[in-house]
Amino acid sequence: MTSIVELKGIDKSYGGLKALRNVDFQIKGGEIHALLGENGAGKSTLMRVLGGETIPDAGTIVIGGRIVSFRDPRAARTEGIALIHQELALAPDLTVAENIFLGELPAIISWKKLNQKAGDLINRLGFDINPSVVTGSLAVAHQQIVEIAKALSKNTKIIVFDEPTSVLASKDAVRLHSIIRELRKNGVGIVYISHRLEEVFDIADQMTVMKDGSIVGTVTPQTASIDDVIKMMVGRPLSALFPPKANANSGTELLRVENLVVGRRVRGVSFHVNAGEIVGLGGLVGSGRTEVARAIFGADRFNSGKVSVRGKTLHIRSPRDAVKVGIGLVPEDRKTQGVALDKPIKVNATMAAMSTVVNAFGFLRLKQEKQIVTALGKTLRLKAASVEAPVSSLSGGNQQKVVLAKWFHADGDVIILDEPTRGVDVGAKVEIYGLVNDLAKKGKAVLVISSEHQELFGLCDRVLVMSEGQLKGELLPAQYTEEKLLTLAMAGSVRTT
Amino acid sequence: MTASVSGTESESKQRFDLGAAIQQYGTLGIFLILVVAAAIWSDSFLSSRNILNVLRQVASAAGIMSVGMLFVILTRGIDLSVGSIQALGSVLIAYFIATSGYSAPAAIVLVLLAGAMCGLTTGFFVAYVGLPPFVISLAMMAIARGFSLIISAGQPIPLTDAGSSIAAFGTGSLELGGLSLPWPVVLMFIVFAIAGVVLNYTRFGRVVKAIGSNEEAVRLSGIAVPRYLVVVYVISGMLAAVAGIIATSRTAVGSAQVGIGAELNVIAAVVIGGASLMGGRGGVINTFLGAMIMGIIGNIMNLAGVPGYQQQVYTGLIIIVAMLLQYGSKILRR
Numbered sequence: 165m166t167s168i169v170e171l172k173g174i175d176k177s178y179g180g181l182k183a184l185r186n187v188d189f190q191i192k193g194g195e196i197h198a199l200l201g202e203n204g205a206g207k208s209t210l211m212r213v214l215g216g217e218t219i220p221d222a223g224t225i226v227i228g229g230r231i232v233s234f235r236d237p238r239a240a241r242t243e244g245i246a247l248i249h250q251e252l253a254l255a256p257d258l259t260v261a262e263n264i265f266l267g268e269l270p271a272i273i274s275w276k277k278l279n280q281k282a283g284d285l286i287n288r289l290g291f292d293i294n295p296s297v298v299t300g301s302l303a304v305a306h307q308q309i310v311e312i313a314k315a316l317s318k319n320t321k322i323i324v325f326d327e328p329t330s331v332l333a334s335k336d337a338v339r340l341h342s343i344i345r346e347l348r349k350n351g352v353g354i355v356y357i358s359h360r361l362e363e364v365f366d367i368a369d370q371m372t373v374m375k376d377g378s379i380v381g382t383v384t385p386q387t388a389s390i391d392d393v394i395k396m397m398v399g400r401p402l403s404a405l406f407p408p409k410a411n412a413n414s415g416t417e418l419l420r421v422e423n424l425v426v427g428r429r430v431r432g433v434s435f436h437v438n439a440g441e442i443v444g445l446g447g448l449v450g451s452g453r454t455e456v457a458r459a460i461f462g463a464d465r466f467n468s469g470k471v472s473v474r475g476k477t478l479h480i481r482s483p484r485d486a487v488k489v490g491i492g493l494v495p496e497d498r499k500t501q502g503v504a505l506d507k508p509i510k511v512n513a514t515m516a517a518m519s520t521v522v523n524a525f526g527f528l529r530l531k532q533e534k535q536i537v538t539a540l541g542k543t544l545r546l547k548a549a550s551v552e553a554p555v556s557s558l559s560g561g562n563q564q565k566v567v568l569a570k571w572f573h574a575d576g577d578v579i580i581l582d583e584p585t586r587g588v589d590v591g592a593k594v595e596i597y598g599l600v601n602d603l604a605k606k607g608k609a610v611l612v613i614s615s616e617h618q619e620l621f622g623l624c625d626r627v628l629v630m631s632e633g634q635l636k637g638e639l640l641p642a643q644y645t646e647e648k649l650l651t652l653a654m655a656g657s658v659r660t661t
Numbered sequence: 662m663t664a665s666v667s668g669t670e671s672e673s674k675q676r677f678d679l680g681a682a683i684q685q686y687g688t689l690g691i692f693l694i695l696v697v698a699a700a701i702w703s704d705s706f707l708s709s710r711n712i713l714n715v716l717r718q719v720a721s722a723a724g725i726m727s728v729g730m731l732f733v734i735l736t737r738g739i740d741l742s743v744g745s746i747q748a749l750g751s752v753l754i755a756y757f758i759a760t761s762g763y764s765a766p767a768a769i770v771l772v773l774l775a776g777a778m779c780g781l782t783t784g785f786f787v788a789y790v791g792l793p794p795f796v797i798s799l800a801m802m803a804i805a806r807g808f809s810l811i812i813s814a815g816q817p818i819p820l821t822d823a824g825s826s827i828a829a830f831g832t833g834s835l836e837l838g839g840l841s842l843p844w845p846v847v848l849m850f851i852v853f854a855i856a857g858v859v860l861n862y863t864r865f866g867r868v869v870k871a872i873g874s875n876e877e878a879v880r881l882s883g884i885a886v887p888r889y890l891v892v893v894y895v896i897s898g899m900l901a902a903v904a905g906i907i908a909t910s911r912t913a914v915g916s917a918q919v920g921i922g923a924e925l926n927v928i929a930a931v932v933i934g935g936a937s938l939m940g941g942r943g944g945v946i947n948t949f950l951g952a953m954i955m956g957i958i959g960n961i962m963n964l965a966g967v968p969g970y971q972q973q974v975y976t977g978l979i980i981i982v983a984m985l986l987q988y989g990s991k992i993l994r995r
Contacts, residue, residue, distance in 0.1 A: 461881075463880075463881060482880075482885070483880055483881050483882070483883045484883045484884065484885050486883065487882070487883025488883070493881060495881055500875070500877060500878075501875075501877050501878055501881055502878055502881075503875065503878055504871045504874035504875040504878050504879065504941070505874070505875065506874050506941060506942070507870070507871055507874050507941070511867060511871060512878075515871065515878075515879065515882040515884065516882040516883050518864050518867075518868075518884075522863070522864045526863045526864045526865060527862055527863050527864075528862055528863060528864060528867065530862075570882060574883075
């Protein structure tokens with residue numbers, strides 16, 4: 165089969181740094197080609213070049229024997245190339261149909277026809293979504309379907325999926341995969357970027373690994389193992405991913421939650437976390453895990469229930485109250501909730517305990533702050549030019565470390581981490597696992613929410629599983645299997661697939 | 662912290678950035694270009710009398726109010742009510758002194774309180790009710806203007822002799838080794854200096870900038886965001902009232918016609934100063950330069966004898982050019 169698109173000798177530099185060095189990459193029709201590598205390896209830059217979002221310094225793009233150059237994403241779309249980003253690019257206030265046909269809406273709109281056309285596209289994907297509802301009201305998984313429908317609304321030859329499943333629960337990921345396989349059958353070329361290697365091995369025909377802006381090599385799932393690929397990416401085997409368990413001789417009870425109710429999303433959840441213990445909170449996306457975390461932290465109000473720290477019942481009405489009693493939250497979405505991106509590392513790192521860096525009159529003690537944050541950076545092995553560098557200049561993993569630094573600095577007793585390694589490369593994941601373990605060793609009570617089962621099993625002393633707003637059970641290390649976890653996660657849910 | 666920026670950092674932007682340099686020094690560049698152009702064009706521009714004239718103009722117009730507006734804009738807000746609060750301040754200071762017979766210090770305190778109350782109201786609705794700053798400050802704009810008209814009955818209120826100390830402030834100068842700086846200009850410099858310290862060296866300033874950058878992240882760090890928002894609007898209201906006092910002190914008349922459309926000049930000064938209406942970005946020195954640029958534009962046109970009606974058109978065009986210089990780098994970068 166011949167290539168639909170060929171990227172040849174692509175170079176791209178930002179200032180003195182080479183993001184891409186002489187990269188060759190081919191995409192064939194009817195093939196799923198995974199693109200792997202740590203964050204910063206150049207995958208996204210390469211795909212932005214393909215999608216016309218970044219103009220390369222050198223190199224050519226060949227489509228069907230023709231050399232083309234994309235000045236903007238529109239030009240790439242015309243050639244049948246569609247990018248589906250991790251952060252979905254839908255207008256939340258427009259309807260599903262409007263989003264799908266955005267950019268090609270006629271001057272006078274026939275809603276009936278538009279909705280019908282949108283409905284057909286969605287049905288082709290095997291879903292049933294009302295095209296006239298507002299897109300923002302849909303679950304993330306369904307929004308993603310809308311993105312795909314949008315990509316299909318044109319004569320699309322190549323679709324790039326950038327981390328499509330990182331926001332999806334396992335079951336939705338499975339459905340997405342069957343859609344992708346269907347697209348492959350129809351001759352569409354697929355580029356698939358993901359950090360979930362099991363998933364990649366399951367779906368990909370070809371796997372190309374990038375490191376430091378260059379291609380390391382291309383392998384197939386039949387000829388290489390996961391360990392081989394990880395070695396290609398970082399030079400380190402999988403077994404070294406998780407830290408040894410900090411022997412679970414947990415101390416006194418630090419956090420207790422009783423009969424927590426948050427609207428209809430959380431319906432009577434009770435559990436406790438001891439000092440020095442890492443407790444996992446598993447379940448599907450939308451099962452109410454995040455809502456539990458946010459309610460404990462005071463980010464959202466809860467209807468009823470009791471939250472106590474060290475045996476004392478608290479009246480937490482705001483994150484401020486929570487921080488005062490020593491609760492910290494690493495929120496699920498780093499960019500919108502975790503950090504002020506354009507602000508220096510030090511500003512973010514001390515934000516949860518500013519009283520340590522101001523004097524009695526509210527003036528900043530800048531010298532002392534610099535020392536504190538520099539020391540924090542060492543502890544967390546933060547890779548940055550200086551503590552004055554804006555967080556936006558860091559890779560995803562190091563940005564997440566800045567959020568962790570904030571709670572290391574605040575030094576509360578209870579730390580809740582919501583998807584702490586989402587969108588983080590393998591190398592940084594290992595380091596973050598080590599840091600979470602350190603928190604437990606220091607006697608903190610740690611609650612980890614994650615959609616990655618291996619992460620929960622590798623990290624936690626026990627795993628609580630939620631489904632539809634309720635706790636369905638608890639797994640101890642001896643019971644750690646994906647089947648057990650999924651059985652609990654799907655318990656009580658009536659779904660038809 | 663390790664200085665080793667490893668390979669995985671290769672997509673970071675640690676490099677000399679023309680865009681960032683223009684962002685930081687662009688306002689200064691525009692300011693210098695304007696000064697040079699004006700000096701070449703008119704002999705009298707660089708005379709100390711004219712320079713003081715520009716400064717005095719700026720002090721009683723966009724200058725002091727642009728400091729309050731900067732704080733508001735840093736939080737991603739906007740305050741359209743400053744021109745009206747300036748009018749209220751102008752009317753009230755004359756009213757309290759000439760009509761109610763308060764002493765000047767007492768009157769000043771009351772006027773500042775009135776400005777603070779206006780800001781408190783706007784801030785309350787923005788911070789605790791969650792209404793958009795644009796709309797709620799638009800309402801305050803109408804209300805404050807209305808009150809200034811009611812109190813003055815639409816007529817100018819003379820300061821009378823009881824307010825001679827106020828008038829002395831507006832017309833007098835600080836003699837500093839041969840240099841005589843008008844008091845309003847001195848006050849403006851003090852306000853800018855304090856704002857610079859607050860913004861760069863205090864917890865308050867840092868939190869304000871961080872709120873504009875990512876309000877949710879600040880809230881989830883356990884900081885009481887609404888309190889900061891309220892304070893920011895109170896500052897804006899109080900400084901607008903100060904600008905009103907200055908206006909009255911210069912003319913010895915309190916008038917409800919003061920500051921019509923001033924909010925637009927103030928916003929323009931802050932934005933020409935490189936502040937982002939999306940919040941989080943902006944500085945005191947550049948805001949001062951922005952206010953000066955607005956003042957110089959007006960001054961040049963007066964020197965050139967450009968008729969008033971046409972001045973507005975030119976002002977608008979020059980703002981567009983200034984913004985192109987500010988944002989041109991962003992467009993070039995693609």
